Amino acid sequence: MKIKQLSIFLENRKGRMKNALDVLEKGGVNIRALSIADTSDFGILRLIVPDPEETKKLLEDNNFIVKIGEVIAVRMADHPGGLGVILGILDDNNINLEYLYAFVEEKEEMAIVLLHPENIDAGIKALQNGGAKVISAKEIYGL
Known part of the structure; x- marks a missing residue:
């Protein structure tokens, strides 16, 4: 992921x-x-x-x-507070985020945030355990 x-x-x-x-x-x-x-x-x-x-x-x-x-790609709802949910999962697991950037998928009314925590593997695990929709490289690259 x-x-x-x-x-x-x-x-x-x-x-x-x-x-x-x-x-x-x-x-x-x-x-x-x-x-x-x-x-x-x-x-x-x-x-x-x-x-x-x-x-x-x-x-x-x-x-x-x-x-x-490496970064982690997470699909999230494109509405106020959507990013806060994702950041809350990382905060709750004491994972420091170094940077992020995002883009919107208009056709699905969803956004994708690209996250770079200090520990990528711990970030993936925390996000998955927290119910976040971590998406694959294949999806993100558009292949």
Whole structure:
């Protein structure tokens, strides 16, 4: 139930994120979800893509620094308080969350949140035991 995520390290300067996205477009890579975090010097572009290993190679061949990590994908109701339920499960199990990002599935009126706790395995177990709908990589990648 672990989802592979790419983290692309970008200098915080004009056009650098667009350059990375242009490489992905030319390579025919469909981005399923993304997040950007920045500091004054650099940014981290986090992506969920159908073929993380191949996409990592494509980006590295174009002079980007890329790391593959893991996140957990959880399907939740898209209404006020939906995310609070998921975060409550982690809190109740004393699991620290480092970051998250989400997107909405309009056709199902559901949202998907991508979570990165300090301990991925403990996070998956807690979420499943708490009744959360942890979803597979196959579902998230759209395959």
